[in-house]
Amino acid sequence: MGEPSPDGRFGSFGGCFVPETLVPACQELEAAFREAWADAEFRAELNRLLADYAGRPSPLTACVRLSEELGVRVLLKREDLNHTGSHKINNVIGQSLLARRMGKTRLVAETGAGQHGVATATAASLFGMECTVYMGEVDVARQELNVYRMRLLGAEVKPVASGSRTLKDAINETLRDWVASVESTHYCLGSVMGPHPYPWMVRELHRVIGEEARRQCAELTGGIPDVVAACVGGGSNAAGIFSGFADTPAELVGVEPAGGAAVGKGSPGVLHGSRSYLLQDEFGQVTEAESISAGLDYPGVGPEHSHLAETGRARYENVTDAEVLEAFEMLSRTEGIIPALEPAHALAWVSRERESLAGRTVLVNLSGRGDKDTELVMSLTAGR
Amino acid sequence: MKLQTPGRLEAALGACVAGGRKCLVPYITAGLPDWGRAVEAAADAGADAVEIGIPFSDPVMDGPVIAEAGERALRAGATPPGVLAEAARLDVDVPLVAMTYYNLAHHMGLERFASETVNAGICGAIMADLPLEELDPWAEAASQVGLATVLLAAPTGSEQRLRAICERSEGFVYAVGVLGVTGERDRLAASALEIAGRLKALTSKPVLTGVGISSPSSAAGAASVSDGVVVGSAMVRRLLEGQGPDGVARLVEELRAALDSL
Ligand SMILES: Cc1ncc(COP(=O)(O)O)c(C=O)c1O
Numbered sequence: 001m002g003e004p005s006p007d008g009r010f011g012s013f014g015g016c017f018v019p020e021t022l023v024p025a026c027q028e029l030e031a032a033f034r035e036a037w038a039d040a041e042f043r044a045e046l047n048r049l050l051a052d053y054a055g056r057p058s059p060l061t062a063c064v065r066l067s068e069e070l071g072v073r074v075l076l077k078r079e080d081l082n083h084t085g086s087h088k089i090n091n092v093i094g095q096s097l098l099a100r101r102m103g104k105t106r107l108v109a110e111t112g113a114g115q116h117g118v119a120t121a122t123a124a125s126l127f128g129m130e131c132t133v134y135m136g137e138v139d140v141a142r143q144e145l146n147v148y149r150m151r152l153l154g155a156e157v158k159p160v161a162s163g164s165r166t167l168k169d170a171i172n173e174t175l176r177d178w179v180a181s182v183e184s185t186h187y188c189l190g191s192v193m194g195p196h197p198y199p200w201m202v203r204e205l206h207r208v209i210g211e212e213a214r215r216q217c218a219e220l221t222g223g224i225p226d227v228v229a230a231c232v233g234g235g236s237n238a239a240g241i242f243s244g245f246a247d248t249p250a251e252l253v254g255v256e257p258a259g260g261a262a263v264g265k266g267s268p269g270v271l272h273g274s275r276s277y278l279l280q281d282e283f284g285q286v287t288e289a290e291s292i293s294a295g296l297d298y299p300g301v302g303p304e305h306s307h308l309a310e311t312g313r314a315r316y317e318n319v320t321d322a323e324v325l326e327a328f329e330m331l332s333r334t335e336g337i338i339p340a341l342e343p344a345h346a347l348a349w350v351s352r353e354r355e356s357l358a359g360r361t362v363l364v365n366l367s368g369r370g371d372k373d374t375e376l377v378m379s380l381t382a383g384r
Numbered sequence: 385m386k387l388q389t390p391g392r393l394e395a396a397l398g399a400c401v402a403g404g405r406k407c408l409v410p411y412i413t414a415g416l417p418d419w420g421r422a423v424e425a426a427a428d429a430g431a432d433a434v435e436i437g438i439p440f441s442d443p444v445m446d447g448p449v450i451a452e453a454g455e456r457a458l459r460a461g462a463t464p465p466g467v468l469a470e471a472a473r474l475d476v477d478v479p480l481v482a483m484t485y486y487n488l489a490h491h492m493g494l495e496r497f498a499s500e501t502v503n504a505g506i507c508g509a510i511m512a513d514l515p516l517e518e519l520d521p522w523a524e525a526a527s528q529v530g531l532a533t534v535l536l537a538a539p540t541g542s543e544q545r546l547r548a549i550c551e552r553s554e555g556f557v558y559a560v561g562v563l564g565v566t567g568e569r570d571r572l573a574a575s576a577l578e579i580a581g582r583l584k585a586l587t588s589k590p591v592l593t594g595v596g597i598s599s600p601s602s603a604a605g606a607a608s609v610s611d612g613v614v615v616g617s618a619m620v621r622r623l624l625e626g627q628g629p630d631g632v633a634r635l636v637e638e639l640r641a642a643l644d645s646l
Pocket of ligand 1: 086087113114190192231232235236237343367368369
């Protein structure tokens with residue numbers, strides 16, 4: 001997984017489809033990222049923060065009881081153990097450092113599950129920057145805990161009442177804010193989507209997941225896993241872990257929610273800055289995703305995933321909300337790890353495919369922990 | 385297949401400018417109740433061209449009023465083919481310009497979208513999320529049927545960028561008057577005068593200021609530097625409030641009077 005073309009394309013996907021006002025900002029961001037990424041001092045500071053502040057490297061856990069139950073050897077990359085509870089912090093620390101280097105004093109971000117919002121609020125607090133997070137009203141209601149955390153961290157949380165009132169609309173609102181505030185503000189985008197250079201930059205900032213995992217797998221098993229699986233909303237945790245294995249024979253599997261399967265059920269379209277697979281109606285109006293998991297409740301997907309799907313290097317499967325709830329409980333019960341609903345999608349796929357995966361080694365990116373979801377799951381499973 | 389006369393939009397607006405008349409271009413969201421009559425009323429009340437917004441589900445360049453109008457229109461069943469079919473039946477003799485977002489054209493197919501737009505009697509198109517870097521495939525499809533592609537120029541653009549936009553924009557150059565999305569503003573932003581001045585120094589094409597122009601006084605202020613104004617949210621708000629085509633006509637008359645007094 002290398003650099004996109006100069007016009008920000010992975011194959012025919014990607015690009016920079018934004019209002020004219022934002023084009024210079026995207027170009028500046030690309031130049032600044034290129035320069036910083038080649039600067040040993042920047043990299044050293046980022047690595048220091050990832051270690052001392054975020055707690056990297058995250059461990060690799062070999063599941064014993066789950067592996068026995070499924071008949072599949074399951075390894076977990078423990079992004080749930082990062083500070084703030086998910087992989088999102090890798091990207092956010094990188095982007096915030098970059099924003100500071102560019103002289104920006106304010107961060108804006110969208111959030112679905114609230115994990116990216118919490119990570120951004122955290123970095124803003126760490127670096128003494130202002131922070132505004134947009135979140136759909138539906139998500140504000142179902143991820144109450146994270147709303148409180150963001151406010152506690154000093155961020156302003158703005159509920160979004162338009163459209164489907166979920167992640168897609170939060171992104172619209174964040175883009176509108178950025179159109180008006182671009183001179184002082186950095187848009188800290190939370191996944192491998194949006195206009196160039198975001199899909200590439202965010203993947204590079206999550207590459208650390210794949211690099212660590214490859215080394216850890218080699219130490220533990222002496223080789224590489226047969227399959228690498230990760231959930232896909234925009235696709236940042238998947239892109240991060242895939243990037244460590246794309247040049248190996250490992251199968252790469254992205255798992256989408258059945259109600260938001262952009263690759264599985266969509267067609268190419270242009271939304272939020274890039275051309276990629278998209279759920280849309282016969283006229284090109286974007287349709288609403290519907291998933292139990294706020295972090296995957298998005299009708300699009302990052303452009304590099306569309307490219308990986310088209311070239312066949314990765315494949316994309318989808319699982320239902322019911323399968324996800326089962327997997328959520330299964331990991332909690334067998335391993336003492338309560339996963340977030342997002343990575344429970346990847347586990348649900350492994351569980352469903354246990355027969356075809358029998359005896360093989362599957363590395364799953366456990367992108368986040370489940371505290372934020374326990375209340376929701378409790379209410380959904382009450383009286384069962 | 386119909387062809388538009390290439391240059392019709394620029395000729396019409398250029399004639400205004402040459403005659404010492406400031407251009408007034410109201411924007412109406414298609415698909416709202418009575419939108420077609422609102423377009424006709426705007427033309428009758430003194431508009432020099434009318435922009436027709438074809439609603440898109442995710443209008444990131446639009447503020448609350450136009451975004452809300454788009455949502456209402458979509459809920460009422462507005463579709464691109466439906467809007468274009470109604471536009472074809474409008475009785476107006478000023479040029480019509482479609483404003484929308486790229487995915488609707490991308491999805492229908494660029495050539496088909498361009499030719500259906502022209503078949504509806506529309507002579508220009510504005511794609512709010514299609515900057516220079518991504519323009520080529522669309523510009524080619526549009527030029528084949530004589531459809532003018534109007535480009536936005538923003539306060540954040542470098543000199544070099546504004547020059548490239550002026551070169552490629554057809555019909556007129558759309559000067560984005562504020563750092564921000566569409567919506568009414570209390571006062572005319574200093575950036576509106578600045579961007580118009582920068583563009584006027586670079587091109588002989590008509591330069592129209594839009595975004596954040598809502599009152600007769602802000603229109604007159606903006607047009608003191610540029611060749612005219614585009615007024616969107618203030619028009620659309622009147623439709624959302626139920627003032628109908630008459631409300632639109634009254635605002636057009638007030639704006640016309642302010643521009644004519646310059
Ligand atoms: C724990 C966790 N995993 C995954 C995601 C989905 O994002 P992505 O597909 O970019 O990894 C989220 C988003 O909120 C999340 O919180």
